[in-house]
Amino acid sequence: MNSLLSLDAALSRRALFRYSFVTTAAMLLTHRAGFALPTVPNPRAKAGAVIQIWLWGGPCHIDTFDPKPDAGHDYCGPFTEALSTNVDGIRLGKLLPNLAGQADKFSLIRSMTHENNGHETASYMVQTGHADGDRLVYPSMGAVVSLLKGYDAGYKGLLPPYIVLTEPQGRFSEAGFLGPRYKPFATGGDPSRTPFAVEGIVAEGITPEHQKLRRELLGRLDSLGHSNHGAFDEFRKAGDAAYDMILGEGADVFNLAKESDELRNRYGRNTFGQSCLAARRLVENGAKYITINYKGWDTHKQHFQTMNRKLPELDQGLATLLADLADHGLLDSTIVWCGGEFGRTPKVQWEAPWNGGRGHYGKVFSTLVAGGGFRGGHLVGASDARGESVADRPVYPWDLTATMYELLGIDPDGTFPRTDDESVRITPKIGGKLKSGGRLKEIV
Amino acid sequence: MFQQALLIFVSAILSLPLLRAIPVEPYETDLPLGMVSAPSAALDNLVKQNSGGIRRARLCSDEVFLRRVFLDTIGTLPTMEEVRSFLADKSTDKRSKLVDQLLERPEYADYWGMRWADLLRVKSEFPVNLWPNAAQAYDRWIRTSLRDNLPYSEFARHLLTAEGSNFRSPPVNFLRSAGDKDPAALGSIAALVFLGERTAGWTPEKRDAFAKFFSRVGFKKSGEWKEEIVFFARPSDNEPLDATLPDGSKVKIPAKDDPREVLAQWLLNSPKSTFAQNGANRIWFWIFGRGIVQEPDDFRPDNPPSNPALLAWLGRQFQASKYDTKQLLRTILNSETYQLSSIPRDDHPADAGYTSYPVRRLEAEVLIDAINQITGGREEYMSRIPEPFTYLPEDQRAVMVPDGSISSSLLELFGRPPRDTGLLSERTTNVTASQRLSLLNSKSILSKINKSGQIRRALSTAPNQEEALNRLYLTFLSRFPTADEMKTISDYQPPTSAGKNQKLMDIAWVLVNSPEFLYRH
Numbered sequence: 034m035n036s037l038l039s040l041d042a043a044l045s046r047r048a049l050f051r052y053s054f055v056t057t058a059a060m061l062l063t064h065r066a067g068f069a070l071p072t073v074p075n076p077r078a079k080a081g082a083v084i085q086i087w088l089w090g091g092p093c094h095i096d097t098f099d100p101k102p103d104a105g106h107d108y109c110g111p112f113t114e115a116l117s118t119n120v121d122g123i124r125l126g127k128l129l130p131n132l133a134g135q136a137d138k139f140s141l142i143r144s145m146t147h148e149n150n151g152h153e154t155a156s157y158m159v160q161t162g163h164a165d166g167d168r169l170v171y172p173s174m175g176a177v178v179s180l181l182k183g184y185d186a187g188y189k190g191l192l193p194p195y196i197v198l199t200e201p202q203g204r205f206s207e208a209g210f211l212g213p214r215y216k217p218f219a220t221g222g223d224p225s226r227t228p229f230a231v232e233g234i235v236a237e238g239i240t241p242e243h244q245k246l247r248r249e250l251l252g253r254l255d256s257l258g259h260s261n262h263g264a265f266d267e268f269r270k271a272g273d274a275a276y277d278m279i280l281g282e283g284a285d286v287f288n289l290a291k292e293s294d295e296l297r298n299r300y301g302r303n304t305f306g307q308s309c310l311a312a313r314r315l316v317e318n319g320a321k322y323i324t325i326n327y328k329g330w331d332t333h334k335q336h337f338q339t340m341n342r343k344l345p346e347l348d349q350g351l352a353t354l355l356a357d358l359a360d361h362g363l364l365d366s367t368i369v370w371c372g373g374e375f376g377r378t379p380k381v382q383w384e385a386p387w388n389g390g391r392g393h394y395g396k397v398f399s400t401l402v403a404g405g406g407f408r409g410g411h412l413v414g415a416s417d418a419r420g421e422s423v424a425d426r427p428v429y430p431w432d433l434t435a436t437m438y439e440l441l442g443i444d445p446d447g448t449f450p451r452t453d454d455e456s457v458r459i460t461p462k463i464g465g466k467l468k469s470g471g472r473l474k475e476i477v
Numbered sequence: 478m479f480q481q482a483l484l485i486f487v488s489a490i491l492s493l494p495l496l497r498a499i500p501v502e503p504y505e506t507d508l509p510l511g512m513v514s515a516p517s518a519a520l521d522n523l524v525k526q527n528s529g530g531i532r533r534a535r536l537c538s539d540e541v542f543l544r545r546v547f548l549d550t551i552g553t554l555p556t557m558e559e560v561r562s563f564l565a566d567k568s569t570d571k572r573s574k575l576v577d578q579l580l581e582r583p584e585y586a587d588y589w590g591m592r593w594a595d596l597l598r599v600k601s602e603f604p605v606n607l608w609p610n611a612a613q614a615y616d617r618w619i620r621t622s623l624r625d626n627l628p629y630s631e632f633a634r635h636l637l638t639a640e641g642s643n644f645r646s647p648p649v650n651f652l653r654s655a656g657d658k659d660p661a662a663l664g665s666i667a668a669l670v671f672l673g674e675r676t677a678g679w680t681p682e683k684r685d686a687f688a689k690f691f692s693r694v695g696f697k698k699s700g701e702w703k704e705e706i707v708f709f710a711r712p713s714d715n716e717p718l719d720a721t722l723p724d725g726s727k728v729k730i731p732a733k734d735d736p737r738e739v740l741a742q743w744l745l746n747s748p749k750s751t752f753a754q755n756g757a758n759r760i761w762f763w764i765f766g767r768g769i770v771q772e773p774d775d776f777r778p779d780n781p782p783s784n785p786a787l788l789a790w791l792g793r794q795f796q797a798s799k800y801d802t803k804q805l806l807r808t809i810l811n812s813e814t815y816q817l818s819s820i821p822r823d824d825h826p827a828d829a830g831y832t833s834y835p836v837r838r839l840e841a842e843v844l845i846d847a848i849n850q851i852t853g854g855r856e857e858y859m860s861r862i863p864e865p866f867t868y869l870p871e872d873q874r875a876v877m878v879p880d881g882s883i884s885s886s887l888l889e890l891f892g893r894p895p896r897d898t899g900l901l902s903e904r905t906t907n908v909t910a911s912q913r914l915s916l917l918n919s920k921s922i923l924s925k926i927n928k929s930g931q932i933r934r935a936l937s938t939a940p941n942q943e944e945a946l947n948r949l950y951l952t953f954l955s956r957f958p959t960a961d962e963m964k965t966i967s968d969y970q971p972p973t974s975a976g977k978n979q980k981l982m983d984i985a986w987v988l989v990n991s992p993e994f995l996y997r998h
Contacts, residue, residue, distance in 0.1 A: 152861075152862055153602055153603040153862045154603055157603060165603070165604065166656070166657075169897075169898075170604055170895065170897045170898075193910070193911070200886070201886060201889065210897075210898075212905060213889075213890075213892050213905055213907070213909065214907070214909065216889070216890075216911075218911050219886065221919070221920070221921075222920075230920060232914070232915065232919045232920060232921070233911070233913075233914025233915050233917065233918045233919040234914060234918065236918045236919075236920070236923060237920075239918075239923075240972065240974065242972055243971065243972050243974075243975060244918075246969075246971065246972065246983075247971075247983055247986060247987065250965070250969050250983065250984075250987050251987050251990055251991065253965050254962055254965055254966070254984075254987050254988075254991065255991055255992060255993075256959065256961070256962060256993065257504065257991070257992055257993040257996075257998060258991070258992050258993075260501045260504060260820050261819060261820045261821075261836070261998075264819070264836045264992075264996075265836070265992045265996070267907065267908045268838075268908045268913075268992050268995070268996075271908045271909055271910045271912065271913045272913045272917070274910035274913070275910045275911075275913035275914045275917055275918075276917075278910070278914065279914070279917070279918055
């Protein structure tokens with residue numbers, strides 16, 4: 034039996050892990066021939082990684098990236114001023130002073146639109162870059178990157194290629210028809226606490242010695258596995274990969290205590306700020322797609338009170354992230370995008386039961402993009418005087434994802450293979466019912 | 478390089494089951510089965526004739542049978558008391574008596590109801606959009622039908638032809654679950670579920686002909702929020718409908734008749750219909766993890782059954798029993814084929830001809846329920862959409878979750894099907910590194926084990942160490958520990974820094990993380 038155990042040890046664990054990914058992917062990605070990974074050499078492909086800051090619930094565009102200080106109290110509530118920034122002509126909501134000092138690093142799309150006001154459908158469209166209504170459920174952009182830049186494409190990182198801090202966003206926005214192989218690794222835990230107890234990787238109260246002893250015991254007591262060795266290969270390989278993360282250097286990436294207190298304070302000692310810091314460390318260590326799932330933007334009630342609390346947090350964390358990525362020389366190769374599934378009704382709902390809230394608004398909203406080949410200091414499109422509809426140059430979710438795919442060297446017009454006969458595209462074919470404002474050539 | 482090759486060679490020799498001359502303890506037995514009923518014996522003969530000369534595995538032990546048949550029939554682990562009493566029972570027909578008992582337990586309908594709800598895509602939100610109260614009414618109807626052992630033919634007839642409100646006439650939700658609700662979409666879900674055929678692979682003519690039977694289905698709103706009525710839309714011009722059945726025969730359907738009834742009539746009664754075979758094959762798939770036609774929802778001429786005689790026989794049995802699902806299950810579960818050990822005797826692909834029982838990881842819901850059963854743990858199942866959020870009582874078992882939109886992160890992690898397409902392949906039982914991290918080392922799983930009052934009580938009331946270990950093994954693995962295992966455990970010392978109960982807690986952790994716990998075997 035010992036020779037069986039040492040066999041596993043003798044083979045390269047990572048190689049086995051990779052192998053199992055490839056075969057499963059091949060299985061999932063069906064038997065039809067002619068599949069080539071749709072990655073193409075592209076002179077504009079500058080991005081190696083993506084950090085997505087997902088403002089779950091839908092942040093208000095006119096209180097953040099598209100202020101309308103002249104629209105009056107019914108629209109602005111108490112937020113009657115806007116801040117000028119270090120770029121002429123770009124103004125921001127008054128609670129975003131740190132970002133105002135970094136406006137040369139990012140561009141703002143002020144004409145995002147998909148006209149849908151349901152969380153689930155709107156999230157689906159923004160996360161996947163596909164319209165709803167197809168019988169097929171498409172994977173989120175993170176899962177596509179995981180497929181095309183992850184293990185199947187030779188990824189050798191310490192940690193999974195697609196990671197969400199800290200809780201998953203929900204199924205409709207994740208792996209879709211690609212299946213659970215391409216779902217994100219959700220860290221769980223809270224990066225603002227010490228230690229950042231990443232679910233499964235860092236267990237409080239168990240020493241590495243104890244981990245090793247338990248692992249040995251697990252091997253010795255595996256009576257069924259010893260009788261039927263071949264039946265549990267997949268189980269063993271997955272276990273080895275898991276222990277590589279628990280006992281290897283993987284766990285160290287999440288150790289935020291390795292950063293200076295000064296820097297940690299600049300990010301903000303809260304869950305969001307420290308998630309931004311963790312995201313930078315993950316990019317540094319090769320992760321390909323990181324989502325920070327930042328909840329709490331669905332402000333039907335208590336809207337302005339919530340903004341007063343959350344916007345400074347967002348401002349501090351995001352502004353520090355952009356500056357810190359730039360300091361580390363990572364901003365040019367890392368796309369950062371920040372937004373939610375829609376905006377919020379520009380006209381404040383003062384009436385009961387909302388008493389000063391804002392509803393869902395998919396007709397026009399804003400998204401921030403930076404790094405990875407996106408130029409900074411530009412505005413794309415515009416909303417009308419009250420932020421109620423697109424005034425200029427609409428941008429649909431698929432226009433944005435197609436642009437990001439191009440920057441990543443992924444052909445947006447390439448196809449997925451799947452279990453049906455027709456081929457399925459990375460981003461949808463424009464035409465018919467599907468409208469488009471075109472890819473964002475003006476800022477790449 | 479050479480060393481690696483040598484290691485592989487040596488390990489291959491060691492693992493060759495050919496060398497085994499005696500049953501593997503505690504998983505196999507030498508004792509023959511008692512009386513095998515005539516239908517089960519017939520099934521065994523049909524399987525043996527198709528085994529391609531591969532030697533069958535031995536019979537599984539009572540311990541293995543008990544655990545396996547609990548999991549396969551009611552999706553639940555046997556309790557410690559159930560294990561002790563079954564092992565102590567000396568009667569020769571105890572296995573078949575157990576099958577009869579399990580099929581009458583309420584968990585039978587819970588478990589098989591979950592499987593059917595996957596197929597029928599019971600889900601309130603995106604992309605199926607049944608809406609919560611309709612999804613829950615539909616789920617309850619499915620489980621009640623299974624509890625009452627409604628003949629499968631009647632079950633299908635209701636789903637195909639029902640009329641009325643989505644809240645009050647639950648089976649109408651079957652047609653409501655089709656994406657576009659046009660006749661082609663309605664036909665495609667009907668073909669998938671009841672014929673196991675994917676209309677995407679059909680000729681356009683065949684698709685159109687099949688869709689015609691759904692061309693007089695109407696949908697309308699009522700005054701109640703999110704209520705929808707499905708009805709037979711009788712044509713105002715009173716023109717009959719010319720339609721072609723899947724076997725090519727032409728029918729003229731009078732305007733007063735619902736064409737769905739005509740299709741259902743053909744489907745359930747025509748000798749040319751594959752309805753019975755498809756239904757039986759799917760049950761076989763649910764028991765063995767691999768259909769005689771695989772995938773079971775991909776019947777087509779170029780995907781033939783691996784054992785045509787067996788499939789035909791199962792279909793005939795199913796039809797002759799008036800589509801009695803429990804009777805078909807009884808035939809399968811009492812067969813020798815079902816009761817083979819999972820340890821192959823010859824070196825061959827495990828699923829080649831049902832010559833050994835194929836191991837599979839427990840499904841997400843069953844696994845989480847099993848962990849909660851042995852630890853007394855709970856789990857929160859909720860849906861954020863639509864608002865207000867839906868929460869289920871925390872002591873509810875995962876197999877009972879009535880709506881695909883209601884979930885938990887553990888369910889997602891372990892591959893619960895999203896219920897987007899109704900394909901059986903949506904459910905995955907792969908083992909991933911993230912799943913291993915969760916079971917080995919996550920706070921949620923570790924605290925379930927470490928904080929379990931149930932485990933602590935069982936251990937603290939044990940008169941001695943041996944009995945404490947017995948209780949752990951009986952509860953977790955449905956068997957007593959072997960002498961070798963006892964020896965390994967007595968040699969094990971956790972670090973001195975750990976707490977005084979640490980040793981037994983480490984054993985509990987090991988058992989939850991062993992393939993014997995995580996897989997049906």
